[in-house]
Amino acid sequence: MSNDVYIVGIDMIKFGRFENEKAERLAAQATLMALDDCGLGIRDIQAIWAGSCNATMMGQRMLHYIGQTGVPVVNVTNACATGATAFREAWIAIKAGLYDTCLAVGAEKMGKGMLVPKNSQGTAIPTEGLLGSGVMPSVFAKMGMEHTRKHGTTFEQFARVSEKNHRHSTLNPKAMYQRETPLAMVMESEMIAYPLTKLMCSVNVDGAAAAVLMSEKKAKQSGLINRAVKVRASALASDPFTARNLVMQDVNTVTRLAAQNAYEMAELGPEDVNLIELHDCFATAEICHYENLGLCAEGEGGAYLDSGATQLGGQQPVNVSGGLLSKGHPLGATGIANIYEISQHLRGEAGARQVEGAKIGLTHVVGLGSACAVHLLEKA
Amino acid sequence: MADQPVAPHTVISTGGEPYLVGSHCSACGETHLGAFENCPACTARGQMDEVRLSNQGTLYNYTIVYRSLPGVTVPFISAVVDLDGGGTIRGNLLEVEPDPSKIAFDMPVKVVFRSAADAVAGGEGYLAHFFVPAN
Ligand SMILES: [Zn+2]
Numbered sequence: 001m002s003n004d005v006y007i008v009g010i011d012m013i014k015f016g017r018f019e020n021e022k023a024e025r026l027a028a029q030a031t032l033m034a035l036d037d038c039g040l041g042i043r044d045i046q047a048i049w050a051g052s053c054n055a056t057m058m059g060q061r062m063l064h065y066i067g068q069t070g071v072p073v074v075n076v077t078n079a080c081a082t083g084a085t086a087f088r089e090a091w092i093a094i095k096a097g098l099y100d101t102c103l104a105v106g107a108e109k110m111g112k113g114m115l116v117p118k119n120s121q122g123t124a125i126p127t128e129g130l131l132g133s134g135v136m137p138s139v140f141a142k143m144g145m146e147h148t149r150k151h152g153t154t155f156e157q158f159a160r161v162s163e164k165n166h167r168h169s170t171l172n173p174k175a176m177y178q179r180e181t182p183l184a185m186v187m188e189s190e191m192i193a194y195p196l197t198k199l200m201c202s203v204n205v206d207g208a209a210a211a212v213l214m215s216e217k218k219a220k221q222s223g224l225i226n227r228a229v230k231v232r233a234s235a236l237a238s239d240p241f242t243a244r245n246l247v248m249q250d251v252n253t254v255t256r257l258a259a260q261n262a263y264e265m266a267e268l269g270p271e272d273v274n275l276i277e278l279h280d281c282f283a284t285a286e287i288c289h290y291e292n293l294g295l296c297a298e299g300e301g302g303a304y305l306d307s308g309a310t311q312l313g314g315q316q317p318v319n320v321s322g323g324l325l326s327k328g329h330p331l332g333a334t335g336i337a338n339i340y341e342i343s344q345h346l347r348g349e350a351g352a353r354q355v356e357g358a359k360i361g362l363t364h365v366v367g368l369g370s371a372c373a374v375h376l377l378e379k380a
Numbered sequence: 381m382a383d384q385p386v387a388p389h390t391v392i393s394t395g396g397e398p399y400l401v402g403s404h405c406s407a408c409g410e411t412h413l414g415a416f417e418n419c420p421a422c423t424a425r426g427q428m429d430e431v432r433l434s435n436q437g438t439l440y441n442y443t444i445v446y447r448s449l450p451g452v453t454v455p456f457i458s459a460v461v462d463l464d465g466g467g468t469i470r471g472n473l474l475e476v477e478p479d480p481s482k483i484a485f486d487m488p489v490k491v492v493f494r495s496a497a498d499a500v501a502g503g504e505g506y507l508a509h510f511f512v513p514a515n
Binding site for chain 2: 128191246
């Protein structure tokens, strides 16, 4: 028997704004849905990793709503990679042979508006707008502009990412927004930080997602192997030093490192991947990540998008869920929600947006600071 | 009293002249903006020398920010500048129209020090670095 780890139950709540909810209650909902997905109960779970950027002790508080079983609970925070990190820690624990059945859950209650980094530079007064800009749209606008500088990528190409992902979202009932946005509408919406308009920025929403992970032995014994999804690789990287990283955050290099580690672990290459859910927190990022994940050659990201390869029906569909741009981006939940999306396709249960014949899928999230997680998943 | 520097990497000389400081690693040769004890590039311990950074550089990257926090004057250009001789720094690029067709990658720029009140509400009494075209 191998020591492979499988996803046997996974689900997410429809992302949205839940004014009167707490993160732990959203987490409880997602957990019960994931348990229902595999017919298990909370008493079957031997350990829990709970991801959230804003909540504290969320995992324990979640159990207050569904049953305090006394199992070990670890609360995880790792920026936008939080959910994927919780998932990975559960995978590690099973891989190590300590447990057979673990839960990873991610949930977030988001504030409205732009995410502002905390004043960590030791400056006398706030520096946003004074020493340039460090808010998220500016960081990812610069990511796009660096691509423009190197490869001539245009505002219109970046805008096409939003056109594509918003079109995909019309097929996903769990997306916050399910609205098609023609290219002109994307380009003419309010400019936030050039080349990003409002429709090229993901939305701050509340959400939760959960996954039940199981050892191969237990999944076979429990009769859960048939609908299971195998974790072929789980990779996590922090930002290695690059020349401008400390003043212009570089999410490219950290993504390349995590992707390379994941491909090596799975003994797979980018050409083997049938669909991808990648971190399109802003439209500019998606084109850069095509190259970072090796989907196309260096500098070909814009052309790869233009070719139609990454739209539903194309050779390597990207973000058929609608991506963070449409689904919304509740930080702690995002990483597990991406894994949910891929799992649905591998199981052939993705409904109208099903990528036909999908066998291998890749998920990618990257949080500033920086943390990048890449998972390769396979139909069991 | 003279304006106080906003950022720790700005130092005022005894003659009253502001300049940028960085750290040069004698193990790998990398220059970082601001003070470091150990090198984030090569992990060398205790081999950083404080250096005065150039006030000349070139524009590596930018974005034009249209929506910001309350009290911030928009639009403004958030620029990333590679300083001649080493070090990279972020700041506002002034005296250039906030229009992508008017901004050239690699354009030479000069570091200038001005009142923070020029860019943000509540900046009185503080000194910040800005970039202006070198020509
Ligand atoms: Zn060094």
